[in-house]
Amino acid sequence: MDQILKLNQKVQTTTSRSSCVVESLLGGGGQGEVYRAILGGRPVALKWYYSASATPEQQTALETLIKMGAPSDRFLWPMELAQATGTPGFGYLMPLRDPRFKGIVDMMKRRIEPSFRALATVGLELSHSFLQLHSKGLCYRDISFGNAFFDPHSGEVLICDNDNVAVDNQSKSAVYGTPRFMAPEIVRGDAVPSTQTDLFSLAVLLFYMFMMHHPLEGRKELAIKCLDLPAMKRLYGSEPLFIFDPVDQSNAPDVQHQRNALVFWEIYPRFLRNLFIQAFTAGLTDPQHGRVRESNWRSAMVRLRDSIIYCAHCKAENFHDAGDNQAEKKTIGSCWS
Missing domain, CATH: 3.30.200.20 (Phosphorylase Kinase; domain 1)
Known part of the structure; x- marks a missing residue:
């Protein structure tokens, strides 16, 4: 070679x-x-x-x-x-990345299986790190699987490929992001990367981490016979629809082919699910005001980590959802595993 x-x-x-x-x-x-x-x-x-x-x-x-x-x-x-x-x-x-840091793709392919506590720490460190980046007036431009690594035991994070980072709204770089992670306005050609589009990409990355699935890939994606560029532009740009949209269920996950999303969605506390609903409903159409800020994700990750309790029988991690009375009534004494 x-x-x-x-x-x-x-x-x-x-x-x-x-x-x-x-x-x-x-x-x-x-x-x-x-x-x-x-x-x-x-x-x-x-x-x-x-x-x-x-x-x-x-x-x-x-x-x-x-x-x-x-x-x-x-x-x-x-x-x-x-x-x-x-x-x-x-x-x-x-700096050279230490081998103990693994890619999120490793988790998607089950080469590693971090605990919920480690995942919450990853979410905390990612949201805090991008808050620090954005606070310096910079945007990352390409938040995706390939640029974030974590220690599956501690949840420590490393972010690489920083040569594409640019001053917000000033760069003329041709780097627009990675397919499936780009904000809808970039996919449509209506905007260029910015801190606002970074927020959408961060939300997609977090959803992938916790739900093992893409937030916009439900029944509408399954119905596509050829996922070519026009089809991808509709799915991720002109007609994006959250798979757990509380009003329009036409893109809900398919029970047979998209079980990951259905299983994991019910495991997490309502406060985390509400943030994802905001990110992929209001956040799809209102980039300036609808997207979830890094500080909100950071607070949610701290709360998520603090809500972990361990099953007395199998020691599996569960979440105590103190803010959801209905869920609490149904799950007291039960274990998801």
Whole structure:
């Protein structure tokens, strides 16, 4: 396989003029390749851009991010730009992700099975981290499965691919997000990424984590014979409908084919379900006022974690829904598992 950089090749950081040695290729994506490298005796990650992505605009954006610094240590933030003699383009250094951090896709495929307590901590850390990012006047642009990692035991979070972060409403980047996570107004072509569209993407990511299903994929998705671009534009852009919309049940989950959503929805307390209802009803049509803020998610995750009780018989985690009298009457002494 051809690589941009060769093993043991040296690159030089542009600010400190330090030498960095390439150790191995970690992977590649649409913009470039990521390597494990050694800088001053410690391992780091090195992203090197393909020629089409190594633009002056991208370099300027990275310089801005490096100067601003990371919102917190949860972000694998760009540290320094790098160049290499005889190799066109440029790259940047960032902290290397510890192997104990796993992707959300690992959970969707049941390669890992975190506890509800760990998941609530993940939700807390994600919402707090994006609040910190947005508080600096930045938007992430591409919140999705591939950019968030967590420790399945502790719930600690790491957020990667931060080179696409931009000043809110000022970037001309071509990065608009990941299909199924983009806000409806972006899918329709009515808006560009912003902190408001980040809020929608964050809500989708949280729903996936807790319900193991997409919030807009119900019977209407099952009825589509060919999920091509026009069909996706209708489902996620022009005609989005929450699978648990309290008024319109025409897109409710199918009992046979979409059981995950049906099973998990009933497990969680009403206060969490109400936030999801807001995010995918008012939040679909009113980006400015209808979407759930990061601080609201953060408070809900703290409350969710505090509501966990353990079954006296099987030790399974359950939720005490103190704010829902009807649910409490039905579930006192019962265990979902």
